[in-house]
Amino acid sequence: MRPVFRSSSSLSRIRWALRNQERYNSSTFSSKSRKLLIGANQNEALVNTNTCNSTLHSRLSFSRGLSAEAVEAADAAIKLTVSSSADVNRTGPLVEYERRISDGELMTGDICQLGALKELQRLHDQLVESVDTCRLDRYNTSDKSSSRSRWFWSRIMPQSSVSPVKGLYLYGGVGTGKTMLMDLFFDQLPCTWKKQRIHFHDFMLTVHSRLQKHKGLSDPLEVVAQEIAHDAILLCLDEFMVTDVADALILNRLFGHLFSNGIILVATSNRNPDKLYEGGLQRDLFLPFIASLKERNVVHEIGSAVDYRKLTSAEQGFYFIGTDLSTLLKQKFQELIGGNVVARPQVVEVVMGRKLQVPLGAKGCAYFPFEELCDRPLGAADYFGLFKKFHTLALEGVPVFGLHNRTAAYRFVTLVDVMYENRARLLCTAEATPQELLEKIVTISDAKSMSPRTSSRSRKNDVSELCVDNELGFAKDRTISRLTEMNSKEYLEQHAITHKL
Numbered sequence: 001m002r003p004v005f006r007s008s009s010s011l012s013r014i015r016w017a018l019r020n021q022e023r024y025n026s027s028t029f030s031s032k033s034r035k036l037l038i039g040a041n042q043n044e045a046l047v048n049t050n051t052c053n054s055t056l057h058s059r060l061s062f063s064r065g066l067s068a069e070a071v072e073a074a075d076a077a078i079k080l081t082v083s084s085s086a087d088v089n090r091t092g093p094l095v096e097y098e099r100r101i102s103d104g105e106l107m108t109g110d111i112c113q114l115g116a117l118k119e120l121q122r123l124h125d126q127l128v129e130s131v132d133t134c135r136l137d138r139y140n141t142s143d144k145s146s147s148r149s150r151w152f153w154s155r156i157m158p159q160s161s162v163s164p165v166k167g168l169y170l171y172g173g174v175g176t177g178k179t180m181l182m183d184l185f186f187d188q189l190p191c192t193w194k195k196q197r198i199h200f201h202d203f204m205l206t207v208h209s210r211l212q213k214h215k216g217l218s219d220p221l222e223v224v225a226q227e228i229a230h231d232a233i234l235l236c237l238d239e240f241m242v243t244d245v246a247d248a249l250i251l252n253r254l255f256g257h258l259f260s261n262g263i264i265l266v267a268t269s270n271r272n273p274d275k276l277y278e279g280g281l282q283r284d285l286f287l288p289f290i291a292s293l294k295e296r297n298v299v300h301e302i303g304s305a306v307d308y309r310k311l312t313s314a315e316q317g318f319y320f321i322g323t324d325l326s327t328l329l330k331q332k333f334q335e336l337i338g339g340n341v342v343a344r345p346q347v348v349e350v351v352m353g354r355k356l357q358v359p360l361g362a363k364g365c366a367y368f369p370f371e372e373l374c375d376r377p378l379g380a381a382d383y384f385g386l387f388k389k390f391h392t393l394a395l396e397g398v399p400v401f402g403l404h405n406r407t408a409a410y411r412f413v414t415l416v417d418v419m420y421e422n423r424a425r426l427l428c429t430a431e432a433t434p435q436e437l438l439e440k441i442v443t444i445s446d447a448k449s450m451s452p453r454t455s456s457r458s459r460k461n462d463v464s465e466l467c468v469d470n471e472l473g474f475a476k477d478r479t480i481s482r483l484t485e486m487n488s489k490e491y492l493e494q495h496a497i498t499h500k501l
Helices: 008-021 031-047 055-059 068-089 093-102 111-129 147-156 178-187 200-213 220-231 245-260 287-296 326-337 370-374 380-389 403-421 444-450 457-462 470-486 489-498
Strands: 167-172 195-199 234-238 264-269 297-302 319-321 344-349 355-362 365-369 392-398 425-430
Touching: 093 111, 093 178, 111 167, 111 178, 111 264, 111 297, 167 178, 167 287, 178 195, 178 234, 178 264, 195 200, 195 403, 200 220, 200 234, 200 245, 200 380, 200 403, 220 245, 245 287, 287 297, 326 365, 326 392, 326 425, 344 380, 355 380, 365 370, 370 392, 370 403, 380 403, 403 470, 425 470, 444 470, 470 489
Parallel strands: 167 264, 167 297, 195 234, 234 264, 319 425, 365 392, 392 425
Antiparallel strands: 344 355, 355 365
16 A cells, blocks of 8 residues: 655655745735645645645745745645545545445445446536636635626626536436435535535425516526525536426526526436426427536436335334224324323415415424325425424325326325425325325326327226326336335434434
8 A cells, every 4th residue: 555645855845835935925826826726725635525724725825936946846745645645535425435335334336326426426526626617615706796786787798607517417216326326426525615405396496486586677587597606506406307387487598597607507317308397288398408408417327226215124113004094193193292292283384475284283293184285285385394394294194096186196296205305204194005005107108008098198097097197107106215215214213313303
């Protein structure tokens, strides 16, 4: 094993160079000195990746007056240090993934996950090299003006600052580790960077809320995009999927503005970009967004057939199958909140002034009949609002889904997605197992293999209660997988840690 650094003469040259630097106070960097500073900062990050170090930055701010000999000596020494320690101290998602496997935190490496990790490591390294160009450091920016001010000046002097670094669009089957890999990537980046990790549902709710705030402007989407870019240049969106026509119609213009403002996107999805919003209303207006998405991102498929969520431990007893189990569920609910605590109706505020009535709530636990939460006109905004206040949901009477209650199925899928994103705990009574609940929901291709006639939407009734719906058919596997994991020991331990129970 090679030593990290053994050159005493090189060390003395660095010290000598630093002493020379202190004789000069010029604040202007030469191009040679700037390269030296970047190399020194990278070397410091290798030594201690968890510390946002500004000391070395200030000490190595070499001035124009620094002698060529000092620059050359220190430059050579630092290059030697970096090259000799790179293998040992390299940072990034791939390195962290290997460490977690070595420590037993993850299962043995999946070759499909490794392929995705190489792409994430590639992006990580490019971002580190381009941190200034991409304006990632929130404390190293001169743009302090408001979004409306930036919008005003952009009307007078239009300009584009598309990032030189392409993002990444990861897609694949359910439970293959897409979210885990993206979080691994996100957590390895400096805390001082302008970065955000958010679920796609939550992201779009924020967009619509900001649009309301800026309505009346000629192009409020441009202002919203500038606001987003001001807060986060690196945008990590989990579970990218488009089912709402209102979202579909604005995504092309929204991301056009975002990319022009230098946004770098990392997204996970169950769908190939070409399959997004497939069969949706006015999809022809959505197609330019797909082209833009593929142009600005490397598209990578995680081809693993393993659903890691189903490899968790056995059920912990919070999913009850059968009818007339209301008394049992209320008993379990009471045990969670405490025998002497009285649950009462509560009100939860959601976006844009809306309120959600909670039938019973206490100690962070909410109780709902299924009809109250999934048979009413509610959506992701209501569910996100609910789980900002409550960490546990007792849901009574989840039915088997089919053609007659397809809308309720959509809401149930969204509810499970939001709960999973918030690491919420689910107690429920249901008519069947997670697999059986959604058994009658199929994609068009599934329907063709079952019966050629059912592939036509006008002939869905040829098979009683069979619901042919592409978006719901793709989403059901994710929902089954998540319901399975949410009832496992590992998930419930994460829930307790997340909510400090």
